[in-house]
Amino acid sequence: MPNKSPVRVSEWRGANRQILxxxxxxxxxxxxxxxxxxxxxxxxxxxIWEGLPSRYLLAHSTLAVAVGRYFDLLGWEVGxxxxxxxxxxxxxxxxVAQKTGRTVVIEVKPEVTTKALGQVLGYVxxxxxKLKRARVLLATDILNFPVVITxxxxxxxxxxxxxxxxxxxxxxxxxxxxxxxxxxxxI
Numbered sequence: 001m002p003n004k005s006p007v008r009v010s011e012w013r014g015a016n017r018q019i020l021x022x023x024x025x026x027x028x029x030x031x032x033x034x035x036x037x038x039x040x041x042x043x044x045x046x047x048i049w050e051g052l053p054s055r056y057l058l059a060h061s062t063l064a065v066a067v068g069r070y071f072d073l074l075g076w077e078v079g080x081x082x083x084x085x086x087x088x089x090x091x092x093x094x095x096v097a098q099k100t101g102r103t104v105v106i107e108v109k110p111e112v113t114t115k116a117l118g119q120v121l122g123y124v125x126x127x128x129x130k131l132k133r134a135r136v137l138l139a140t141d142i143l144n145f146p147v148v149i150t151x152x153x154x155x156x157x158x159x160x161x162x163x164x165x166x167x168x169x170x171x172x173x174x175x176x177x178x179x180x181x182x183x184x185x186x187i
Contacts, residue, residue, distance in 0.1 A: 039187070045178055048142065057111055058172070063140070070177035071104070076097040079097075093106070094107050103131055103134035106170065107139065111140075139169075140171060148169055162185040
């Protein structure tokens, strides 16, 4: 999240608003310069991950609060453990963020496994049917960065569903969260 300096906060907000706009844009192609920027962003995330101290994975509620704070700082309305009117009352989304006709449904999974991804994908399919302009994100601990990004079965599942259904990822720790929209996962 942003440093307390007003310049840093405005830079952070501008960059993250641009990332969110990318997520909701109808463009399919990125320019070479945009792709280079995305690759730099992912490399920066890798450096953050490499610099983390050893610790246990954070709890579900800690991650949900960090993700909610991210959207709140960008001026979105945020709700936790919300039922959604278009779904049956048993649906409870971990975090829902809304702003000017845009909806982001975030499912928080401290540990990323194929079983956890299966649950998230169920939400992806349901949200895709009922909320055409909504996007679904898998939020997890930044300690899971290599599981999500560097290859293997879980990375393949995430990238495949990013391409086909717009599934994005958020990585978080106690105070920070980083958005990786589907458009970034598929380059």
